[in-house]
């Protein structure tokens with residue numbers, strides 16, 4: 511299983527600093543949606559230039575104009591771009607077209623989707639690289655939030671999937687057991703007192 515660090519910070523300088531610390535322990539560096547909105551596409555270029563050996567994920571969360579939005583993120587240096595599962599299939603197909611032309615990949619984010627396994631199977635058929643079973647920061651803050659629900663849904667989907675929803679050192683082994691290809695960790699790394707140590711421990715917890 512791969513580890514993806516989600517950088518939900520607000521400046522390119524902070525993102526470069528965090529990426530520099532944690533890069534040895536992660537496979538994929540994600541530029542979070544608030545970061546891209548705050549800094550623009552240039553943050554993607556800055557991170558890719560600093561870490562050309564890493565897969566750079568632009569969390570665009572695109573809902574419309576899939577081909578155009580994916581293409582501008584790929585042109586800036588992204589290797590993977592996220593499109594929302596709630597988007598029309600034509601939006602996802604357009605993004606896949608841009609990815610295919612550039613030899614890159616699309617990840618569909620199932621945030622807010624009720625029947626995640628069913629939608630995952632539909633979008634997988636459109637040619638996306640993998641599907642993200644995701645509970646966003648606001649959903650995680652609701653009483654009774656349970657990561658296990660996401661893990662069961664991912665396992666039931668029978669398509670390549672990632673998991674994002676407050677993954678931490680206490681849950682990463684369960685994420686791996688669920689069969690996920692990628693575990694996404696944001697707050698567990700960027701909010702840690704020692705982000706490099708936190709990322710190292712996540713990596714060490716993999717079997």
Ligand SMILES: O=C(CO)[C@H](O)[C@H](O)COP(=O)(O)O
Pocket residue numbers: 516517518542543569645646647650674675676677694695696697698
């Ligand atoms: O995309 C996001 C929020 O929409 C986050 O990047 C994702 O949820 C991972 O962060 P965390 O591990 O803190 O949940």
